[in-house]
Amino acid sequence: MKKLKTVLLIFAILCGMLLPFLQDKKTALAAQSLEGYIIDMNTQESWIKVEEYNGNQKQFKVTADTALNIDQIPVYLNDLKIGMEVYGEYNRDTLIYLESWSTENPGYIPPGGKVRAGIIKKIDRDQIILRLTSGKEETYYTTPATIAIKNSVNVPLSTLYEGDWVRLYFDEKDSDIISRMKIQGDSVKIKALYKGQLDAASMVDDALVLKNAQIFQNGSWQEYKNILRIDYLTNFPVYYAGKAIPFNNLKYLQGKTIYIAAKDFFGKDTAEKMVIKSQYETTFSDKIQEINWYASAFELKNKRNIDFNEGTIFIKNQRIVDGYSVTPGTDALVVADGKGEKALASIVYIYDQDINNSNIGQYYFYSGKLESVLENKVTLSDFFILNHNDWESFDDEKELYYDNDTYIFDMEKMKKITPEEFFAMDYGVGESSSSDRKSWYAYAYTDGDRIAAVVLKKDMDSLLRQRVTIGTINKIENDGAIGASVTLTDAKDWSSRNEKWMPKSLPVKVRIEKALLIKDDRVISFEDLQAGDSIYMLRDDFEGKFLLVK
Structure with missing residues (x-):
């Protein structure tokens, strides 16, 4: 009997220890997911109503613990809009987590499907390095079958930029091969670079106020507004003297000069990253000659050495990018903060652009004489190719190919012609017995050797x-x-x-x-x-x- 009592006592103690765990487990199991559209919401009463894909409508409470995100950026309930497509998790009638997107339709995620979202750090042909919101970096791969969608339109993978925000979808859980991707639209672009004095005392309603604001335009800082208000989202990065600082420390920096990279977020200027000037500003417009990744520094062509760190705002193709996107030989505007020989880059604005956004693309622009036009093939003689922004000449011949999808425009008739008309008419030099026949010339935009579009002219332009x-x-x-x-x-x-x-x-x-x-x-x-x-x-x-x- 005494032994039975002992066993019962031990059982009761174990139940007492396991009960919280079992309750937590039950709660975790109770969490369910939903996908659909916001159809109603009330910011005062803190609730939101969602219509799921299957048509069911549910209303949920939004509490202080509910994680709300747009493009993986934490937001408030009033930042969400009716009509947005959302994915979330809830327990009973309370939302635990809700994610939405500022641009294109994210698409339905099948149960068990693998999805990754983040910023493209680097592109190397079929390899993409993705930085997740957590800061972790992962490597994935594209194939010719990878589908890319931007602004609800199917686009070639060559439209990708380093700095783009993407959602990647995979057919298999353990696969690193991207099945399809959604590319954020123009809202990812940096709309403007601003400079001004911080009025910390006026920071209300999630907004920064700048006095004597200037905008970087046409190669220099220009007067913009006496007072400029810029919204910000929760936990956007702020750096001072190369160090990340808590946002609530800004009240001690009133009157300091600040630099803000801002993008358009639902029609409002919104701060993406901010750097506070700590010493003296110097501006350089020069070529980056060498980069020392170990020392986090680069040397300009004028032999000036500039340090950089995580606080430096690197902008390339109107996107904030990682410092590792910079390569030797890059043309850039550098806004440096320092004194004497010691300088830290606040802003590195990269000028470099080419026809191709990255080495995924293999697009070219040709100009030359139409030597012959055959069915589905043309030959250019004495042709030129636009190579790194300069025309490069060749005295041999180049074969290019066209198809039913090629855009062909006759500049003399100012009309689009069909591939059949292109082949049937004597656009090629060698297709007429007349020795005094005038040559035709072409501008051709190609994907490799395939002509995507060609313009035909009788007179050769002065290149x-x-x-x-x-x-x-x-x-x-x-x-x-x-x-x-x-x-x-x-x-x-x-x-x-x-x-x-x-x-x-x-x-x-x-x-x-x-x-x-x-x-x-x-x-x-x-x-x-x-x-x-x-x-x-x-x-x-x-x-x-x-x-x-x-």
């Missing part, structure tokens, strides 16, 4: 007069006097003599009435251009020849 210009579309016009034109801000011309990009101090206006316009591997019309588009352009002074939306 010596042409230059490559990059910039951002600020204004789009179409009037009877000059026709379709664009005005670029932050424009830069490639200088062959200096072998670097030369910033323009004024906006650049270019007519594109007869230019070949390309975006995402396809020909677009003038109406498809938008203010804010990044442009890579070949022009003859005022006349645009080739315009690539980046």
Whole structure:
């Protein structure tokens, strides 16, 4: 009997010890997932209503412990919008976690499907290094069958940039082969670089206030607004003297000069990263000659050494990128903070651009004489290729291939022609017995040796007069006097003599009435251009020849 009592006592003690664990286990098991659309919400009463994909509607409480995210960035309930597509977890009637996206439809995630989301740190052909929100880095691979979606449109993998935010989907749990990916749209782009004095006393409603604000435009800091308000999201990075500092320490830095990289978040300027000046500012526009990764420093062509660290704002292709994206020979604007010979980079704005965003792309731009036009094949003689922003000449022949999807435009007739018309008519030099027959010339944009688009002309342009210009579309016009034109801000011309990009101090206006316009591997019309588009352009002074939306 005494032994039975002892056993019962031990059993009771074990039950008491296991009960909390079992309750926690039960709670964990009770957590369920949901996917669907926000159809209603109340920020005052802290609840949200979701319609699941199957049509069921459920209302949930939102508590202080509920984790709310947009693009993996922590947000408040009032940042979410009705109509957003969401994925979340809940326990009974209370949300535990809810994730949404600022742009394209994230798609349905099948049960057991593997998904990864983060920032692309590096692209090396079929290899992608992804930095997750946790800071961990993982390596994945693309194949010719990998599907890429951007703004709900299927796009080639060559549209990827380092610094892009992506969601990767996998067909198998243990696979590192990407089945499909969603690429965040233009909301990932840095809209502007601002500089001003911090008014810490006015930081209310999740906003920063800058006095005497300047904007970096056309190669220099320009006066912008006396008072500028910029929103921020929870836990955005702030650095002072190269060190990350708690956000609540900003109240002690009122009046300090700050630099902010801001992007557009639902129509508002939103701080993406901030650096506070600690000493004295020096600006360099030069080529980065050497990089010492061990010492976290680089040397400019003028022999000036500049340190960098995690606080440095690196911007490339209008995206914040990792410092390891910089390579020797890169043209950059450097805003340094320091005194004497010692300087730390606050901002490194990388100018470099080319036709290809990365080594995934194999796109080229040719110019040359049409020696022959055969069925599905053309031969260019005495041709040129745009190589690292300069025309490079060849005195031999180049075979290129076209198909039913090739865009062919006759500039003399100002009309698009079919592949059959291209083959049937005598565009090639060798296809006419007349010795005095005038040659035809072509501008061809190719994917490898396949012609994606070609423009046909009877007169050869002077390639010596042409230059490559990059910039951002600020204004789009179409009037009877000059026709379709664009005005670029932050424009830069490639200088062959200096072998670097030369910033323009004024906006650049270019007519594109007869230019070949390309975006995402396809020909677009003038109406498809938008203010804010990044442009890579070949022009003859005022006349645009080739315009690539980046």
